[in-house]
Every structure is written in structure tokens, then in C-alpha cells.
Amino acid sequence: MPEFLDFLKHKFAYVARAEFKPGKFDEAEQLFEKAVSTYKDGFKGAYLLQEPGTDKGIAVILWESAEKMEANQSEALQDIIKQMTPLFAKSPATNFYEVVSEIQPDEE
Incomplete structure (x- = not known):
């Protein structure tokens, strides 16, 4: 039964859409x-997507829960964010989502 309950637990995704200064x-x-x-x-994976030929991107970071994401806010992370801030052309749009469907390909 624990495997079934684990299956029912949803991940959460922090999504940031951003445009960076040229180059x-x-x-x-x-x-x-x-x-x-x-x-x-609580970290479950991350993706960084880039719109081809542009300085626009989307970051998707997967978490076990919102609480686990908050628990990972460290001084080291804040220092990195401070380094990244001047690279943005404008402030990124961010949202937090529940992953309600996850489909994996069949393995043959």
C-alpha cells in the first residue's frame, strides 16, 4: 500500500519565465x-529551456513539496540570485504549480 500512496503524491513545480540582456x-x-x-x-529535478535564437528562457524546478522548496532557501542560493539579477532584461514572472499529471514513455 505505501507504493500506491507514493504514487498519489504530486510533485510541485516552481516555474520562472525570464528574458535576459542580450548575450x-x-x-x-x-x-x-x-x-x-x-x-x-525534496529536490526532484530541474530544466532550463531556451527559446531558440533569443535570450528568453523558462526554468522549471521540481519539488516534493512547497515546504521542501522553502527549506532549501540558503545564503549560498541568495548570493547566486544576487549575481543573476543584473542579467535580467526585466523581472522574471514566477509561479508555483502542482504537477497533476506526469506521463513517462513506455520502455520497450
Whole structure:
């Protein structure tokens, strides 16, 4: 029964949509990877998406729960965010979502 209950637990996703100053996406990518490396308990994965040919992107960070995400807010993370802030062309739009459906490909 515990496996079934684990199956019913949903992940949560922190999503940030951002546009960086011209030519700054690569630097932002390095800082994103550095920030993600600070995450520990409750972290379930991360994606950084870039709109081809632009400095626009979307970051998706998956968490076990909102509480686990909050618990990972560290001084090291805040320092990285301070380094990233001047790279933005404008403030990013952020939201927090519950992952209600996750479909994995069939393995053959």
C-alpha cells in the first residue's frame, strides 16, 4: 500500500519565465546550474529551456513539496540570485504549480 500512496503524491513545480540582456543567457545558465547544485532534500529535478535564437528562457524546478522548496532557501542560493539579477532584461514572472499529471514513455 505505501507504493500506491507514493504514487498519489504530486510533485510541485516552481516555474520562472525570464528574458535576459542580450548575450547574457549563457552566464545565466551557469548561475542556474550553480543554484540548482545547492538544492538537497525534496529536490526532484530541474530544466532550463531556451527559446531558440533569443535570450528568453523558462526554468522549471521540481519539488516534493512547497515546504521542501522553502527549506532549501540558503545564503549560498541568495548570493547566486544576487549575481543573476543584473542579467535580467526585466523581472522574471514566477509561479508555483502542482504537477497533476506526469506521463513517462513506455520502455520497450
